Amino acid sequence: xAVIIRIPTPLRPLTGGLGExxxxxxxxxxxxxxxxxxxxxxxxxxxxxxxxxxxxxxxxVNDEDIRYLQSDRxxxxxxxxxxxxxxxxxxxx
Amino acid sequence: xxxxxLAPELAAQIEQHGIAxxxxxxxxxxxxxxxxxxxxxxxxxxxxxxxxDSPRNRFAVTAGDVLAAERAARGAGLDILGWYHSHPDHPAxxxxxxxxxxxxxxxxxxVNTGAGYAGPMTSWRLAPDRSSFLPETLHAPHRxxxxxxxxxxxxx
Numbered sequence: 001x002a003v004i005i006r007i008p009t010p011l012r013p014l015t016g017g018l019g020e021x022x023x024x025x026x027x028x029x030x031x032x033x034x035x036x037x038x039x040x041x042x043x044x045x046x047x048x049x050x051x052x053x054x055x056x057x058x059x060x061v062n063d064e065d066i067r068y069l070q071s072d073r074x075x076x077x078x079x080x081x082x083x084x085x086x087x088x089x090x091x092x093x
Numbered sequence: 094x095x096x097x098x099l100a101p102e103l104a105a106q107i108e109q110h111g112i113a114x115x116x117x118x119x120x121x122x123x124x125x126x127x128x129x130x131x132x133x134x135x136x137x138x139x140x141x142x143x144x145x146d147s148p149r150n151r152f153a154v155t156a157g158d159v160l161a162a163e164r165a166a167r168g169a170g171l172d173i174l175g176w177y178h179s180h181p182d183h184p185a186x187x188x189x190x191x192x193x194x195x196x197x198x199x200x201x202x203x204v205n206t207g208a209g210y211a212g213p214m215t216s217w218r219l220a221p222d223r224s225s226f227l228p229e230t231l232h233a234p235h236r237x238x239x240x241x242x243x244x245x246x247x248x249x
Contacts, residue, residue: 008196009172009173009198010196010197010199011196011197011198012198013197014197041221044222044223045196045223054194055194056194056196058156065156085156085159085160086156086159086196087153087156087158088120088153088154088176088194088196089144089151089152089153089154089194090151090152090178090187090190090194090195090201091118091144091147091150091151091178091180091190091191092118092150092180092181092183092190093150093183093188093189093190
């Protein structure tokens with residue numbers, strides 16, 4: 001399936017400035033794997049050392065949060081758009 | 094070293110937000126332009142701290158709030174350059190929690206706050222390997238630090 005991955009601003013320096021990337025993927029996990037195999041440094045910011053999506057990384061398929069779908073097993077169809085959207089967190093220790 | 098330009102009135106707005114929300118952490122987006130001479134903040138997009146469970150030592154900006162800030166930035170012909178937040182009763186230094194939750198590229202402005210005053214303000218960017226925060230030159234001329242006597246500024 002040909003899908004579009006939207007890259008958030010803070011990761012664009014790691015994708016050669018590209019804000020959108022087209023790839024072939026049948027699921028969210030396949031799409032993210034395709035992204036990080038092409039741009040390895042992106043993976044360091046999206047995933048923990050154990051391979052889980054970091055808590056402040058939100059992934060949407062056509063404006064629907066994958067937490068309310070089938071998480072990274074969410075299937076993708078031809079023409080779907082997968083958006084990576086930051087949330088921001090911090091604070092004193 | 095990277096530079097973030099922050100006009101005095103915008104620095105004062107961050108201070109006032111931090112003082113108003115004390116003893117809770119305040120937060121908001123920095124909207125501006127990223128140029129060859131550094132980053133210039135043109136306006137702020139104050140946000141509500143969504144960490145209802147622990148607002149004194151945590152802040153959170155939801156994905157929905159990030160999208161709202163992006164829309165505001167686009168509408169003004171600007172970008173989100175980064176984010177600001179306060180450290181009530183703690184130095185304006187990034188914590189381990191800040192580092193663990195940081196994105197690359199963004200500027201992270203931190204202001205120390207206390208009851209009725211704002212202390213030092215600093216700016217940081219995440220190292221590419223996520224191992225640390227790197228200091229960024231915060232160019233905020235004539236920032237009014239006189240709101241607090243220097244001897245009362247908590248600083249390590």
